[in-house]
Amino acid sequence: MIPNWLLQRAYLTPGRLALTFGSKQWTFEQVHGEAMRRxxxxxxxxxxxGDRVALLGKSTPEMVFIIHGCMLAGLEMVMLNSRLSKSELEWQLEDAEVQTVVVSDDYTELINGSNVRMVTVSELQSMDETSFLPEGSWNDDRTITIMYTSGTTGFPKGVRQTAGxxxxxxxxxxxxxxxxxxDAWLCAMPLFHISGFSILVRSVLYGMEVRLYEKFDAVHSAMQIRDGNVxxxxxxxxTLEKVMEALLENNWAVSPNFKTMLVGGGPVARSVLERASELGIPVLQTYGMTETSSQTATLSSEDALQKLGSSGKPLFFNEIKIEGASKAKEAGEILIRGPHVTPGYIGRFSERQPMVDGWLHTGDIGYLDEDGYLYVMDRRSDLIISGGENIYPAEIENALMGHPAVQEAGVCGIENDTWGSVPIAFIVKKADVTGDMLIDYCAARLAKYKVPKQIVFVDQLPRNASNKLLRRELKKLLPST
Structure with a gap:
């Protein structure tokens, strides 16, 4: 059994600082009081x-209170990404079979017209309060959150994340x-992401302050690091680079209180690591996924340069192996085992088992070196990582194929100085259509970061003998400059 996190923390250290947002602060006892009211x-x-409720909101103290309120009331939370399009959100709400969605007042247009009952945050705040008895503890397999992650099929999967x-x-x-x-953790990650939500979990388990930001602000983040507040x-x-730029531009020094810059979403370039080292910023690179409730492996800061490109070793309770590998540096699919791995999915993929013979098959290709450090070579083969967001080509291709003028569509990522990588689409058309028309078509159906930044028209797409699209060959079709 696992004690109800907030109930236990408010009992153990009620007067300890739990949450800071701007000039406002709340102790764990005060957070508990607000959460009980919600x-x-x-x-x-x-x-x-036991009911399932969807949450669509901003990273504000009010959303923190609602999240904890849901856990106190024993509700499963479907964490919706506010960057998704209306049609994408409708698909997830239907797949999750929720009857109610709690929405920040600014996001109501994303939900209007759906079959799900919508309760705005302001409506919830003004409601009467009905007594209930909160659970003092949970079973390990009690579902706490459900977060959607796209897959190679192009359809998002609702991943169960349990108390355990x-x-x-x-x-x-x-x-x-x-x-x-x-310890105090600066949280500028969205609370609907596993990275943001995991910080809230750590807060109540550790008795640690969270300094919450509604959105990332490089200058304010740099100021907090300078002043030793986090x-x-x-x-x-x-975002690491932007924080460092703010520190350098303002000639600010990093406080000796600052211990860890935890970096996910892909390896960090050597030049960035060297600058971070010069500034006194300990950078820890990580590898994880929605199915593993955040980190699986982490590279220590002292190993960052000598193990450049590595995601480190598995954390204490976790195991990593490479399928089929019999020696160091032999590449294969990355397999993960541990109590942090999801027990399964909901909705369309509820029958799919996440593990085979006790191991999660990640779809990522990598290897372990002679010292047991993990190197990720290919993020799910064709995955595009843009500004830390995962973009699956199949999802964009499915959208493009819905256009009557499109005969075939192939999508891959190309390098971008700002975002690391952005999607580009290659189209075989069957009727007259322009690139701008297809971009507008995608913009109405996909999150902004998933919309192709360029449309390239071609006579045919590269395919293998089985007629499978070879996305790795798409870049060769780009016109030479």
């Missing part, structure tokens, strides 16, 4: 223990990073 209001909505998954992830992380009473921060390579 739980009673959610109960007034007719929601009861989240707890194991947080404990593995603290065994690696250590903990002190002065000891840790989670970023992707792009």
């Amino acid at each position: 739980a009673r209001q959610l109960t007034s909505c007719g929601l009861k223990n 998954n989240h707890t194991s992830s947080a404990l593995s992380s603290v065994l690696n990073l250590g903990l002190s009473e002065k 000891t840790r921060m989670s970023v992707v390579a792009l």
